[in-house]
Amino acid sequence: MTGTVVAVCISGKKGERKIPSESARLRENHGIVGDAHAGEGDRQVSLLAEESIRKMRALGLDVGAGDFAENITTRGVELAALPIGTRLAVGEAVLRVTKIGKECHDRCSIYLQAGDCVMPREGIFAVVVRGGTVRAGDPVAVGEPAMTGRPSR
Numbered sequence: 001m002t003g004t005v006v007a008v009c010i011s012g013k014k015g016e017r018k019i020p021s022e023s024a025r026l027r028e029n030h031g032i033v034g035d036a037h038a039g040e041g042d043r044q045v046s047l048l049a050e051e052s053i054r055k056m057r058a059l060g061l062d063v064g065a066g067d068f069a070e071n072i073t074t075r076g077v078e079l080a081a082l083p084i085g086t087r088l089a090v091g092e093a094v095l096r097v098t099k100i101g102k103e104c105h106d107r108c109s110i111y112l113q114a115g116d117c118v119m120p121r122e123g124i125f126a127v128v129v130r131g132g133t134v135r136a137g138d139p140v141a142v143g144e145p146a147m148t149g150r151p152s153r
Contacts, residue, residue, distance in 0.1 A: 003076030003140040005091060006050045007065030010035045018066035023135040026093040026128045032071055042098040043125040047088075050075045052122040070123060074140050080122040082142065089141040092132025099125040 009018030014036045024032045031038030031045050038044060048070035056063050065073040072090060079100075082088075086097045101121050 001077055001142040003074050005134060005136055005138040005140055006073040006075050007136050008032075008134050009066035009071055009073065011066075011069070012036055016069070018069055018071065020065050020136075023133050024071070025133050026090075026095075026131045028128050028131040030131075031128060035071060037069075037071070042127060044127045045072060045095055046070045046123055046125050047072045047074055047079055047095075048123045049073070049077065049079050051078075052080075068123065072134065077140050077142065079124045082124065087129065087143055088126065089139070089143065091134035091138035092130075093128060093134055094130040094132075095126035096129050097124055097126050 007020045008022075008024040010021050010024060010032055011018040012034070018035075024035070026045065027033050027038075029040065029044070037046070046069065048068050050065075050073055053063055053065070053068070053073065077088075082097050082100070084097055084100065088095045088097065101123060
C-alpha cells in the first residue's frame with residue numbers, strides 16, 4: 001500500500017490547529033522539530049488521511065490539512081486499518097504506528113460544529129524510528145524501506 005503526503009503541519013502550542021509548512025524535520029524518538037507535541041512518548045507524530053477530512057467536509061465543514069491538529073495529512077493509505085507496530089516510510093523518515101485514534105476528553109470545536117469528529121477514530125499516532133525531512137508530495141509506503149529504497153514486507 002502506497003500513498004502520498006498531502007501536507008506537513010506544525011504548531012507551537014498544544015490545543016490549536018496546526019499550520020501547513022513546506023517541510024518538517026523529524027528527529028528519531030522525538031517527533032517533528034519545533035512542534036508542540038514532539039518529545040518522548042508514543043504520540044510523537046499524528047497522521048490523518050485526507051479521505052477522513054473529506055468526510056467532515058461532506059457534513060458541511062470548511063476544514064483542511066492541520067485543522068484536526070494532525071502533523072501529517074496523507075492520501076491513498078487507509079491509516080486506521082494499519083495494525084499497531086506497522087512501519088511507515090514517509091519521505092526520508094520511518095515511523096512506527098503506536099495508536100489508532102485517541103480519547104477526547106473535551107468536545108473539540110469541530111465536534112461542536114458537526115456533531116462528530118474523525119480524529120478520535122481515524123487518526124493515528126507514531127514514533128519516529130528514523131529521522132529525516134518530510135514534504136508535501138513525498139511518498140508514504142507501508143513497511144520500512146530496504147537498502148534499495150523499496151518498502152519491505
